[in-house]
Amino acid sequence: MMRKPFNPFESAIWKRLAETMLVEPSKMAITPAQVVENLQRVFGNMEGDKPREMALSVIGTWLVLGGPIWHFAPRSFRIWRIERRLKYSRIDIFQDMARIRGIVYAGYYGHWIDQDDANISDAAAEDANRANPVFNAIGFTLPRHRSRAGTPDDPEIAEYTGNDLPYTVFVGEDAIPDSVEVVVIGSGAGGAVAASNLADQGYEVLVVEAGPYLPSARMTPNEAHMSSTLFKDGAIQTTHNRDIIVFQGRTVGGSTVVNNGICLRLAREGETHPDAHDVLAHWRSIGAPVDEQALEAAYCRVETRLGVHEIDRRLGRNNGTRLLAGWDAYAAGSHDPLDTRAVTGWFRKNWGQKHEPNACVSCGYCNTGCPYGRKKAMPESFLRHATLHAPRKARILAHAAVSHIGWSGRDDQGRRIASSVQVVLPDGRAKTIRVTKGVVVAAGTIASSNILSASGIEGTGRDISLNIACPVPALMQGPVNAWDEDQMATFVDRADFLIESHFQPPMSMASLVPGWFDEHFRRMLNYNRLASAGVLFPADRRGTIRKGKLAFELEQSDLAVLRRALATLTKVHFRGGAEEVYPALLHGETLSRGMSDAEIDRFFEEHIEEPDDVVLSSSHPHGGNGINSDPRKGVVDLDQRVHGVTNVLVTDASVMPSCIRVNAQLTTMAMADRVTCGKRVFG
Structure with missing residues (x-):
């Protein structure tokens, strides 16, 4: 039976928000009550405190809007009150409350039919959603129903x-060993590579991984369910x-399961701007030198294991090519050296070559776990090697969080010795x-x-x-269908x-497209025309x-870069x-074709004064336990061992001593x- 985290009172508030935030209920593809049911499913699937936090948040928002006075007023009054109290407020807490609009939109555009049937196959689930009224209203076609006729190179x-x-x-859970030689905490990019080696x-x-394991057979295009299953705090961690919203995977494979597989080095000819900040030089200057030859060799080994290469360009034929063409036209008229020396290209990823059996099929669902088993994330690569092909096969304990490391005295150099987790x-x-x-330690x-x-x-x-x-x-003149390609x-x-x-x-x-009320609804009806x-x-x-x-x-200084x-x-x-451009501003302003460059610059100077003005x-996330030769300046040494400890290594992004850009x-x-x-x- 589905757990419902919102009680009838809280559900009634969500229903009234759905009736207000979207469009007149008679014009909605599903009812406001169905929006509430969808939110019950999403938050009921989450672990931790986030569902209760959201329940308190919706009550707080209701009170700020006026409680019963707002609740029982006509829609026009409810919109007016939301605009005054949330949309145009300069009060920090009210600006934070304004982000609840994104939750309502998720409840509407995340609608999925037959999502309670655990035994239904992926194909049957997609077939059931041929009749998904929300998808049909915006012109979206699920992957299995897309026609690939006329494109023989497209699988x-x-x-x-x-x-x-x-x-x-x-x-x-009942077979957890009492003792083991090495525990690797976390199964993402750093943990999986360390475990394999x-x-x-x-x-x-x-x-040991805090999240569950979902094989491709259990992944579906049901965005709401996958987000609440695979992400920390259901992808609304802040x-x-x-x-700032902070996306982090919470599943076997970590964030590699819910990302786009982009493989960028710190610096690489033809990939990095010649005037870009030299990260490794900066690390040397702060006492954190990394041998460049050793790092180069490591890059090569990892890329070989993953089969990293430039993606097949058919995967970006709609949206990806538009960015490059638009940039070329813009840079041709610019005199700024940073523009004229800019490097453009196609991402290198670990998706596999197009002739391989797991070749990417450009379904557009990279960020919620590949439902077709095409991604080569950590479970399909390093963890697979560690558990099936290594001389001594590793094992995985999923859905178990590590609280702390235990110690058993010190060695002859005074360093602590880890003895348990x-x-x-x-x-x-x-x-x-x-x-x-x-x-x-590699938990992120x-x-x-x-x-x-x-x-x-x-x-x-x-x-x-x-x-x-x-x-x-941005709204283009005609259909783009940008959803039918690599994200x-x-x-x-x-x-x-x-x-x-x-x-x-x-x-x-829907969470990325800015705007409120009927305007946001109209923008989503133009979903196929968006780039x-x-x-x-x-x-x-x-x-x-x-x-x-x-x-x-x-x-x-950060906001200055953002505005630029x-x-x-x-x-x-x-x-x-x-024709129109919709930057992710809280108020949802529109920029129209015909504005001069100076007018565009002035627009952003005027509209971004603080982080709450924009969706970020x-x-x-990286750093927090940075490498440094000096234990007063870093948690781990240059070999990523915790200072003052003999047998604890940190191998995730937390060891990076500064931003890698x-x-x-x-x-x-x-x-x-x-x-x-x-x-x-280890000895």
Whole structure:
């Protein structure tokens, strides 16, 4: 039976918000009551405190709007009150409440038919959703129903299960070992690479992952269900001040399961702007040198294992090509050296060549787990090798969180010795596992900092960096059907920021398209005419972990870069033929074709004064336990061992001592590989 986290009173508030935030109920494709049921399903599927937090939030919003007076008023009054109290407010807490609109839109555009039948096949589920009224209203076609006629080079949509992990590699809750040589905490980019290398060296490895394992057979295009299953906090985790949404995977494979597989190095000829910040030089200057040859060798090993290569260009034929064409037209008229020297191209990814059996079929669902088994994330690559092909096969304990590391005295140099880890199961039971060789911490920037802190390690969770993203959809003159391709295909590196093409399925796209009430609804009815890209800019060492949560404060210099980036992308859209541009501003303003470049620049200067004015997100938190030769300046040494500890290694993105400005996936893997490959890590 489905758990319903919202009581009748809270449900009534959600229903009234749906009747207000979208359009007149008679014009909706589903009823407001169905929107509420969809939200019950989404939050009922989440673990942790987020459902109760959201229930309190919706009550608080209701009270701010006027309680019963607002609730029983005509829609015109309800809209007017929302505009005054939320949309146009400069009060921080009210601006935060305004983001509840995105939850309502998720309940509408995440509608899915037959989502309670656990035994229904993926194909049958998609067939049931041929009649999905929301999809039909906006002109969206699910992957299995798309016609590939006339494109012989484009494979038909079909599921591939050849890379799924068998359940024999998993340890059940009642079979958790009392003792193991090495525990790897976390199964994402850093943890999986470390586990694979350690298993190759003959260590007995147990990988502990807080989230569940979902093979491709259990992944579907049901965005709402997959987001609430595979992401930390159902993909609505935020920084402490709620200014930035932080996306992190919570599943076997970590964030590699819910990302686009982008593989960017810190610097690479033909891929990196010649004037871009030299990350490795900066690391050397702050006491964190990394041998460039060793890192290069690690990059090569990882890329070989993953089969990294430039994506097949058919995967970006609609949205990806538009970004490059628009940029070329824009840069041709610019005299700014950062524009004229910019590097453009197609992403390199670990999707596999188009002739391989798991070749990408451009379904557009990368960010909610590939429902067709085409992605080569950690479960399909390094974890598969570690558990099935290594000389001593690793095992995985899924759906178990590590609370802390235990210690057993010190060695002759005074360094502490890790001797156990405590895992906590979903029902609250705790189990202590003795460790005879060592511990690898790779749970992600936030979780690793919390685990190390709970274990008595000082100085954790400091100097955290984010690559911050902000979307800019644009209305084109005719159909684009950008959803029928890889979500992210092309990029522009302008040195101070990157521009990346991207597009999302309906629910996710609804959260990116700005606007309120009927205007947002009309924009989504033009879903097939939308093109989209986003800016990505570095925010260096602005964050700390406070009471277990990421606190992150942007500075005015960050907002200056953001304004410049959004203005540039707006101009690129117009050069590419856009009629209107919708930057992700809280108020949902529209920029129209015919505006001069100076008017566009002035628009963003006037409309972005603080982070709450714009929707910001990050999928790349890094830092918090940075490498440094000086234990006073970093948590781990240059080999990523915790200072003052003999047998604890950290191999996730938290070891990066400053912002790396690009997608962190490949560098996290390479950093993990360089300290675990070909060497006996533990005695």
